[in-house]
Amino acid sequence: MTARAARLFLALSAARLFVEPAAAGEVPLSERRSGYEFMSRETRAMQDDDTGNPGTLWVLDGEALWKRKAGASDRACSDCHGDARESMKAVAARYPAFDPALRRPVNLEQRINACRVGRQKAPALAYESRDLLALTAYVTRQSRGLPINITIDARTRPFLEAGREAFFRRQGQLNLACAQCHDDHWSGKLAGSPITQAHPTGYPLYRLEWQGLGSLERRLRGCLTGLRAESYPYGAPELVDLELYLMWRANGMRMETPAVRP
Amino acid sequence: MARAVVTVPAQAKRGEIIEIKTLAAHAMETGFRRTQLGELIPRDIIRRFTCTYNGVEVYRVDLHPAVAANPLIAFTTTATETGTLSFQWVGDNGYSVTEIAAIRVE
Numbered sequence: 282m283t284a285r286a287a288r289l290f291l292a293l294s295a296a297r298l299f300v301e302p303a304a305a306g307e308v309p310l311s312e313r314r315s316g317y318e319f320m321s322r323e324t325r326a327m328q329d330d331d332t333g334n335p336g337t338l339w340v341l342d343g344e345a346l347w348k349r350k351a352g353a354s355d356r357a358c359s360d361c362h363g364d365a366r367e368s369m370k371a372v373a374a375r376y377p378a379f380d381p382a383l384r385r386p387v388n389l390e391q392r393i394n395a396c397r398v399g400r401q402k403a404p405a406l407a408y409e410s411r412d413l414l415a416l417t418a419y420v421t422r423q424s425r426g427l428p429i430n431i432t433i434d435a436r437t438r439p440f441l442e443a444g445r446e447a448f449f450r451r452q453g454q455l456n457l458a459c460a461q462c463h464d465d466h467w468s469g470k471l472a473g474s475p476i477t478q479a480h481p482t483g484y485p486l487y488r489l490e491w492q493g494l495g496s497l498e499r500r501l502r503g504c505l506t507g508l509r510a511e512s513y514p515y516g517a518p519e520l521v522d523l524e525l526y527l528m529w530r531a532n533g534m535r536m537e538t539p540a541v542r543p
Numbered sequence: 544m545a546r547a548v549v550t551v552p553a554q555a556k557r558g559e560i561i562e563i564k565t566l567a568a569h570a571m572e573t574g575f576r577r578t579q580l581g582e583l584i585p586r587d588i589i590r591r592f593t594c595t596y597n598g599v600e601v602y603r604v605d606l607h608p609a610v611a612a613n614p615l616i617a618f619t620t621t622a623t624e625t626g627t628l629s630f631q632w633v634g635d636n637g638y639s640v641t642e643i644a645a646i647r648v649e
Contacts, residue, residue, distance in 0.1 A: 332550040335613040338568040341546060492570070492612035 307464055307530065308478050314467075315482045315534060316542055319475040324489070328541035336418060336487040336539025339411075339494045343419025346412060352403025358416075361400065365423055373421035374430045374536055377525045379437050386440050386525050389417050390496060391516060408515035414494045418485045421538040429482065429536060431529040444526025447519060453510030474543070480531035481524070483540020490543065497524055545569075549630050551644040555622035563594070563602075564617045567632050567640065573608040589634035592616055597626040606634075622648045 317325060331337050347358045347365055362368045377386040380395070387395070393416050394405040406413035433441050448459045462471065463479035470476060484497040491499075498520050502512040513519045547567040555561050567589060574586025586608065594602040601620045630642045 332548070332564045333566065333615050333617070335566060335615070337548060338546055338566060338613060341548065342568075489611075 307460075308467065310533070313480065313531070313534060314478055315480055315537065316477040317483070317537060317540065319477050320541075320543060324541055324543055328483075328537070334487070334539060334541060336485075336494060336541065339415045339418040339485070339487075340422050340539055342411070342415035343417070343422075346416050347419055352397065352401035354400065354402045356401055358396070365420060369420045369423040371424050371427050371430070373417075373424040373538070374427050375432070377431075377521050377528065379434075384436075385518065386437055386521055388498070388521050388524055389420060390498075391521070393417060393420070409496060409499060414485050414496065417496065418494060418539050421485065421536065424536045425538055427536055428533050429528055429531050431525065431532055433529060437525070440522045440525055441529055443519075444522035444524070444529075447523050448526055452505065453508030455508050457508050459504070479527060480534055481527050482531060482534050483537035483542070485538065486540040486542055488542045494539065497527070545638065545640045547630070547632060547640045547642050549628075549642045549644050551628055551646055553645075554647040554649065557622060557624075557648050559622045560619050561622050561646075562617065562619050563628070564615065565592070565594075565630055565642075566613065566615050567592075568613055569632075569634065569638070571606075571608070571610055571612045571614065575608065587635045587638075589614065589632050589638065591633045593631050593633075594618070594620075595629045595631075596620060597624065622646065624648050 317328065320328075327333055327335075344365075350357045350360075359365070373389055376389040376392065378392070379385070380387045380392070390408065390413055393413065397403045398405050406416070451458045451461075459479065462476050467476050467478045481497045481500075484500070485494050487494050488500075498515050501520055501523060502515075505512040545568065547565065549566075550564040552561050569589050570587060571589065572584055572587040574584070574588075576584045578584060588608055588610070589606050592602075592604045592606065592614075593600060602618050604616060606614065625648045626646065628644045628646060630644070632638070632640045
């Protein structure tokens with residue numbers, strides 16, 4: 282490449298960045314669709330009916346845990362936060378959120394565990410344990426129907442960019458990026474299953490394949506394994522950055538927790 | 544946690560057909576799966592579900608390993624008189640859960 286051509290290329294790249302603040306290939310706002318819209322009528326009916334939605338079992342367990350005293354301080358979540366239906370309304374819709382002490386975003390599971398360790402003086406709950414999923418589901422249930430509301434400021438922007446970079450980075454032996462399926466081919470199918478847009482509107486959700494409730498991190502780890510890439514451990518900063526990007530990408534979409542997915 | 548949820552209409556007209564829905568938290572481990580080390584995971588399922596209406600059995604199901612986890616059982620019965628519906632799930636490893644719901648029939 283001659284020097285002149287290189288300058289022209291750089292100028293064009295800069296112009297492209299200027300007119301497209303969002304990365305190319307992202308799903309336009311008007312075309313965003315929740316995974317719910319890709320499901321069969323039967324699976325939708327299962328999610329819509331609280332009396333038949335198996336996620337209800339975890340929400341009810343979470344409600345019981347919310348009121349149960351735990352740890353050396355002998356306090357329950359409700360002793361500080363009161364009625365979750367009021368105090369936790371719309372809270373999950375803004376997670377992962379910036380934690381000033383850790384100086385990075387934390388997801389809701391990490392926030393609940395920080396409260397358990399710091400305030401209740403109780404041991405942290407293991408990732409994907411029934412109790413942590415139940416509490417997370419109960420707190421997130423209070424945001425059902427409300428729009429996802431991730432605000433990005435100077436403190437969280439680097440983490441959002443890291444998550445975005447991971448989403449567009451080719452990974453694993455299959456050498457695929459998340460975006461190649463979920464931005465570019467979301468109307469298609471993979472092995473007979475619809476490819477969705479990967480909007481995390483309903484986590485923690487009941488997946489029929491799992492026969493149980495699972496977190497967004499469990500789903501992301503499954504996706505990474507599918508790419509034949511090495512998964513990050515639960516709670517890894519890389520996963521939380523990706524969660525932040527995905528939630529930001531779904532800004533304005535309605536929360537569905539506890540959702541049901543095939 | 545052995546949790547079960549039942550949904551029964553609080554009141555009904557005499558002779559009306561009512562829908563009852565039940566959901567039980569259970570892993571329904573088939574007994575056919577193996578761990579990564581090749582050891583068989585022992586069977587752990589709900590074997591029987593019964594519903595009695597004022598002491599009279601109105602509905603019963605035998606469950607088998609092919610039934611999915613957290614089984615949802617929905618059925619109908621005729622509202623005959625005011626009283627209680629009792630639901631019982633019985634399974635392997637001493638699993639037993641009982642739920643009671645009241646119904647008023649006019």
